[in-house]
Amino acid sequence: MTALPTRKLEAFRYADIDALSSVWEQLAAPENIEIAAHKKVQQIWLPNGEDIEVRRAEITLESGAEMSLFALNTARDYGRIELDVTLREGACFTLNAANIGAGESNLEIVTTVRHDEPSTMSHQVVRGVLGGKAVGSYLGKVAVARDAQQSDGEQSVKAMLLDRGATANCKPELEIYADDVKCAHGATVGELDPNQLFYAMSRGLDPASAKALLLEGFVMGLWDEAQDGDALREAARAALRSVT
Amino acid sequence: MLSIENLHATVAGKPIIDGLTLSVPAGEVHAIMGPNGAGKSTLAYVLGGRPGYEVTEGSVTFDGQDLLSLEPHERAAAGLFLGFQYPVEIPGVSLLQFIRESLNTQRRARGEADLSGAEFIKLARAEAAELGMDAEMLKRPVNVGFSGGEKKRAEMVQMGIMRPRFAVLDETDSGLDIDALRTVGREINRIMRGKDKGVLLITHYQRLLDYVQPDKVRVLSKGRITRSGGPELALELEREGYAEAAA
Numbered sequence: 001m002t003a004l005p006t007r008k009l010e011a012f013r014y015a016d017i018d019a020l021s022s023v024w025e026q027l028a029a030p031e032n033i034e035i036a037a038h039k040k041v042q043q044i045w046l047p048n049g050e051d052i053e054v055r056r057a058e059i060t061l062e063s064g065a066e067m068s069l070f071a072l073n074t075a076r077d078y079g080r081i082e083l084d085v086t087l088r089e090g091a092c093f094t095l096n097a098a099n100i101g102a103g104e105s106n107l108e109i110v111t112t113v114r115h116d117e118p119s120t121m122s123h124q125v126v127r128g129v130l131g132g133k134a135v136g137s138y139l140g141k142v143a144v145a146r147d148a149q150q151s152d153g154e155q156s157v158k159a160m161l162l163d164r165g166a167t168a169n170c171k172p173e174l175e176i177y178a179d180d181v182k183c184a185h186g187a188t189v190g191e192l193d194p195n196q197l198f199y200a201m202s203r204g205l206d207p208a209s210a211k212a213l214l215l216e217g218f219v220m221g222l223w224d225e226a227q228d229g230d231a232l233r234e235a236a237r238a239a240l241r242s243v244t
Numbered sequence: 245m246l247s248i249e250n251l252h253a254t255v256a257g258k259p260i261i262d263g264l265t266l267s268v269p270a271g272e273v274h275a276i277m278g279p280n281g282a283g284k285s286t287l288a289y290v291l292g293g294r295p296g297y298e299v300t301e302g303s304v305t306f307d308g309q310d311l312l313s314l315e316p317h318e319r320a321a322a323g324l325f326l327g328f329q330y331p332v333e334i335p336g337v338s339l340l341q342f343i344r345e346s347l348n349t350q351r352r353a354r355g356e357a358d359l360s361g362a363e364f365i366k367l368a369r370a371e372a373a374e375l376g377m378d379a380e381m382l383k384r385p386v387n388v389g390f391s392g393g394e395k396k397r398a399e400m401v402q403m404g405i406m407r408p409r410f411a412v413l414d415e416t417d418s419g420l421d422i423d424a425l426r427t428v429g430r431e432i433n434r435i436m437r438g439k440d441k442g443v444l445l446i447t448h449y450q451r452l453l454d455y456v457q458p459d460k461v462r463v464l465s466k467g468r469i470t471r472s473g474g475p476e477l478a479l480e481l482e483r484e485g486y487a488e489a490a491a
Contacts, residue, residue: 194295199332202292203342203402204320204350213345217336217385 019078061091087120099136128159251302262467278464288414292326321353323409371404392419417452429455
């Protein structure tokens, strides 16, 4: 077992080290996921209901493999999703994930995507809905190796803060050694738009329903492509209800 | 039906509506015309209850009820519809879901049962068909990527499904080409003409009034009504401009 990390490590700068230490002993080594060449897979990661939930995976996509990961991070105290993804030639990885929390919860999604070979694609979309004193973070590193020409790495991160005490941290990071690549990233942190709220209320929605509908719109688009995603959609809706 | 008495309102502390009095009896369509900056949109927002639009004096009564004491969603449940000059985009929420949840929330507030999914879809399809709107459009996110004309048609489909008793329509004609103008005019007549209904039609131009014949036309200038008349007043304004009429 390796030593408990500290916040001095970049990938743990927003981590709840106390919470992490309480599960560190039992925490298995990162789950190893290998997707064979030209295989297409989808995974859905649902929260298991524990107060502290840390999930780590090292994922390798062989040539031409495709993986779509849909993940919902809602642990009451501390939730951490940590991915280290390696892409071989022509592989394609998509992540659609949400941090939804209130109270004192600290939720983070930490990813490293390694575009090691040419024509690789990664597309990460992360949404946060944070109330109370919750903290939601996304630390995402996209590394494109010298040989990985014609690769495409995209990160879109948006967070919505419902209360003054809530915090969102977004840190998309690019490390590019190839010259023929497309890498886009965008990050926004905001509050519900008063124009949208008034429009919805003028149509008859009470303030709580109007808020819930707008937040649903903000988050639920993440799951549009999920096959058999009903449990995920229901869990996300329940999480949204609990924070508003 | 709607009665406004000596209304004064401010936006960000600045007086915009300055002693406005008018009433619209049931069964009538009244047009409010006026130059830019006269307070037309402010009047619409005050009637809709938009936060930040503060009434400092006067009263608004809707069927004997104090409208200004109601929250925006309570006004909708009471039967008031506000047609927006600039309908707002809501990404991630389909028009269908938006209208259905709004309508059912209104119905619950009035002590009526929710419409079932099937009942609602049938109603929504029928209303879209009246407008000549492709039913697929109802599945798109609210107003997102809609052209100006599509946004105004989407307002009309909402009004058709919700069947309000009174509509305040803020420059529903702006941004419309001639065909869309005719459709929107026809829809206002179809949905809102009735002996227990009323419309306050706020517009800058006379052209919508070719399709929706008003019972009364009023000129709003500097926050108050400066002239009142029949449909002929709109034609006079078109000919002579607001400068003459407002003076």
